[in-house]
Amino acid sequence: MRDARTAxxxxxxxxxxxxxxxxxxxxxxGGAAREAMLQGTGQxxxxxxxxxxxxxxxxxxRLVVNGWQIFERTDVVLLSCALGAAFAAxxxxxxxxxxxxxxxxAMTLVEMLDQPGPGGDIVSLQWGPWLALAGAVTIxxxxxxxxxxxxxxxxxxxxxxxxxxxxxxxxxxxxxxxx
Numbered sequence: 001m002r003d004a005r006t007a008x009x010x011x012x013x014x015x016x017x018x019x020x021x022x023x024x025x026x027x028x029x030g031g032a033a034r035e036a037m038l039q040g041t042g043q044x045x046x047x048x049x050x051x052x053x054x055x056x057x058x059x060x061x062r063l064v065v066n067g068w069q070i071f072e073r074t075d076v077v078l079l080s081c082a083l084g085a086a087f088a089a090x091x092x093x094x095x096x097x098x099x100x101x102x103x104x105x106a107m108t109l110v111e112m113l114d115q116p117g118p119g120g121d122i123v124s125l126q127w128g129p130w131l132a133l134a135g136a137v138t139i140x141x142x143x144x145x146x147x148x149x150x151x152x153x154x155x156x157x158x159x160x161x162x163x164x165x166x167x168x169x170x171x172x173x174x175x176x177x178x179x
Contacts, residue, residue, distance in 0.1 A: 010089060016082040016104050020079065020132070021067070025123055026063065030061040082135070084096070
């Protein structure tokens with residue numbers, strides 16, 4: 001590794017990937033949600049209503065899903081962004097790493113604001129997206145910190161031909177000791 005920025009970007013990219021295995025959303029089927037579902041089964045005809053009420057008894061009170069389980073494409077985009085940032089950092093292309101981190105952060109924010117399922121108290125955000133967001137922000141911050149690529153100054157241009165200045169007088173040769 002070239003410097004500490006590379007290590008930080010690699011660790012942050014690892015956090016984005018690890019966040020996909022962490023819980024992102026929890027679906028709570030207890031309390032008011034279960035009562036609403038039970039009321040809905042009362043409107044179903046005889047055996048079908050009994051079957052639906054039987055299913056509700058085996059339904060867990062809380063269902064937690066991770067990033068791989070809930071997403072169709074976002075998980076692949078987040079993984080690609082994390083890998084892109086890591087490889088870019090290894091190649092000292094921190095500008096590309098910052099772009100990849102920014103894309104991962106934007107995707108995470110979209111998924112945090114646009115939660116799946118019905119609104120209300122049924123779906124709740126867990127700690128996985130916060131880890132992904134922290135990793136993405138760290139990628140951007142580490143990539144933008146530190147020295148920028150330095151451009152070498154252009155060599156000086158000479159408008160006059162090489163050699164002594166035009167107004168220079170020739171130097172007389174001296175002989176030592178004098179003859």
